[in-house]
Amino acid sequence: MAGGMRAEKSAVGEGLRPAYLQLLHLVERLHRQLLDVIKDELERLGQTDINSVQALLLYNIGEAELTPGELRSRGHYLGSNVSYNLKQLVDKGYIRDVRSDVDRRSKR
Structure with a gap:
């Protein structure tokens, strides 16, 4: 059965x-x-200094402080894709890369 x-x-x-x-x-x-x-x-x-994926990342971040892992879990981003695009946004001055006070391994 x-x-x-x-x-x-x-x-x-x-x-x-x-x-x-x-x-x-x-x-x-x-x-x-x-x-x-x-x-x-x-x-x-x-x-012209950012692409559509980076603009969508900025929208998803908004005013929040998110780790790359949080962005991956909220959206359809691959690990290296998120890391690369976040680095580009940091280099262009759109976001800051700051270490978390709570977890020194984590960057916000």
Whole structure:
């Protein structure tokens, strides 16, 4: 009986797989379109020193103090992608890189 239940679960899971993959594809397309809109707006404003990913990072940071790990957990950023873009934003003066008083290993 347990084997039959597993087979049914598997069939249901297989039925959802195409819809799930299609949803992932649509989310990826939407994200790319958002980055294109941000890029167009940056160009319209003459803001050429940052790219759309960096602008989105700035938006997500806002006035908060966040670690790269917190940014990764809140958004769809890869580790090296976040670190590279944060360094670029620090170098350009958009954000500061300050060590946390609570955890000296952490930078804010």
